[in-house]
Amino acid sequence: MQSYIFLDLDDTLFQTLRKCALGADDPRLQVRACLPDGTPNSFATHKQQWLWHWLAKGFKIVPVTGRDVHAFERVMLPFQEEVVLNHGAVILDKQRNIDSVWMDGMMQALPEYHEKLLGVWDEVGAYCQRYNGFKPRLVIDFDITWYGVIKHVDGTENTLKTLLDSIIKTHPHIIDGSLYWHLNGNNLAVLPKIINKESAVSY
Secondary structure, rough: OOOOEEEEEEOEEEOEEEOOOOOOOOOOOEEEEEOOOEEEEEEEEEEHHHHHHHHHHEEEEEEEEEOOOOHHHHHHOOOOOOOOEEEEEEEEHHHOEEEEHHHHHHHHHHHHHHHHHHHHHHHHHHHHHHHEEEEEEEEEEOEEEEEEEEEOOOOOHHHHHHHHHHHHOHHHHHHHHOEEEEOOOOEEEEEEOOOHHHHHHOO
C-alpha cells in the first residue's frame, strides 16, 4: 500500500532559471513548466529530477500549489492524484473536476472576506501607481476572485518588502486576521484566511 505525500511544486520540484545555481550553463536542467506562449520558464536541477523519481516510486503525490488551473496545466509532470490549487482555494479530483463539497464551502465563506480583500487592494493599487515596477493583480480562477498577488520587475523580495511593511502589514484587515500575507521570492500574496494549504490538505 503506497503512502501519500503532499508536495509544493515551485522551488521544490522545479524553479525559475535565475534560481538555478549554474543557470543556462547547466546541461542537466530539464524543463518542467512553460509560460502561456510555450516559453520554458521553470526547470528541474539534477537533484530535483532525482527527488521526483524517488518520490514517484514510493508515494502517491498530491500537488499543493499556489498555481491556478491554467498554470498547473503547463507543468510537465504526470500527476495522477488530486490537486490543490490557488493556495488551497480549489481542489480537483483525479479526473480534474472541481471537488464540489470543498468549493461549496468556499463559496459560502468567501463573501465575508471579498470586500476586505478589495479594500486592501485599493491601497496596494494606489501605492503601485506612485512607484514604478510593481505588477499587482487579483487572481481569478474558475471565474472567482480568490486573492491578490504583486510582483516587481527587479525580481527580488527587497522591493516587495517595502510595500509589505508600509501598506499591507499595517492594514486593519491584516491586523485583525481576516487576511494574511505570504512572501516568496518575487511573489507577495494577500489572501483571505479561509484560503490556505493546511486546511485543504486536512480536508
